[in-house]
Amino acid sequence: MSTTRRDFLTSAMTAAGAAATSTLSHPEDSEHHREHQAVPSDLSLRVKSLESLLVEKGLVDRSALDALVDTYEHKVGPRNGAKVIAHAWVDPAYKSRLLADATNTIAEFGYGGKQGEHIVVVENTAKVHNLIVCTLCSCYPWSVLGLPPVWYKSAPYRSRAVIEPRGVLREFGLELAEDVEVRVWDSTAELRYLVLPERPSGTENLSEEQLAALITRDAMVGVAKVASPEMGGKP
């Protein structure tokens, strides 16, 4: 990134009275601090005040709010998707149904509901690599992956995934061979996409549970491959 741009952004943000956009490059450890702790200090108070107003007016129920936070923090997440994928790896009939009708096939695991009403599963092979993005907002398959990470919702990912997917993947540490076909899926409608990653070699003797433990959120979004167990976490 050029110095000019960096300076421009820094001064623009200072002028705006707030630090923290996701556009500056800095070491991983400090990144989250800039993005999340440097928000205007009154935001926490503002949300508190809004909540108490809505509770007082009888528009929301506080225990329902607590239950919702608990749901999204503890009950949905990429472990759900990993179970579906691991099952597809060991059961070819399930896999064909998953590719033909993901919504109902995933529902067999009991996963459905918000942002999981209409799911399409796309399969990675040695010659095809799929990548999921939402350029317009942050559409993501909540029912199987939970809420999206910050990078997925950020301007760099949303702007670049469609125009230079290979460059984006390289930043995630994934270098694709030239002859691999990249398919980017832009979630512009109410369909939510999930990648069925390739099953890595050396996993023939693993149980479904052990397989599920290898499958990461990033692999199901398409920004990574599933690492072979003997590779020590490196694909």
Next chain:
Amino acid sequence: MNGIHDMGGMHGMGPIQFEKDEPVFHAPWEGRSFVLNLAVAAWNKWNIDARRYQIELIPPADYLRMSYYERWTERLVQLLLKSGVVTKEEIKNGRAAPGSPKATPPLTADKVHGVFGSAGPASRAAPVTPRFKVGQRVHTRNINPTGHTRLPRYARGKLGTVYLDHGVYVFPDTNAHFLGEKPQHVYSVRFAARELWGEQAAPQDSVYVDMWDDYLEPA
């Protein structure tokens, strides 16, 4: 609208920043803002398309400066004000106006699992005939509405091929403005990366974009 939210293909946004072991929420207020949005939505005073449009109305410089859940907070406040559920004065004070009526929340803790499991689908059973079939070549329309649309700028006026017919769905361009659901077919349309970005793209790469019937014309 041709807003800052329509980011596909823009340059200058910098490198991807990932965080190891990222928490679901980075601060308690993020979680509270998120679930306030969900809980108030249970009143059905607005729909998901109106919610998206309200975020798009945030001025570009603010949009880029704000964190994700800050936008969600701003959006909720604006929708509450627009629908007349709360007043500016109440937002400012964080207290209900004296003598204002007290409602009964539709969403209680015991229903949270139910709500989670029975989200409102956007598909419709309406018997609408598809205008295009799988494998057909299509042209995307070149439209620039000031209202809500889900046809991204980078995919306007382009040539593609219908890859999947997803069935019938609510049309966001009218639904966001409470002008009716106008149910119609949604297709996954495949565009060669070179059709969208020219010679710089790899010849075999492609982008699949979900498109409503109204966005397409026969090629």
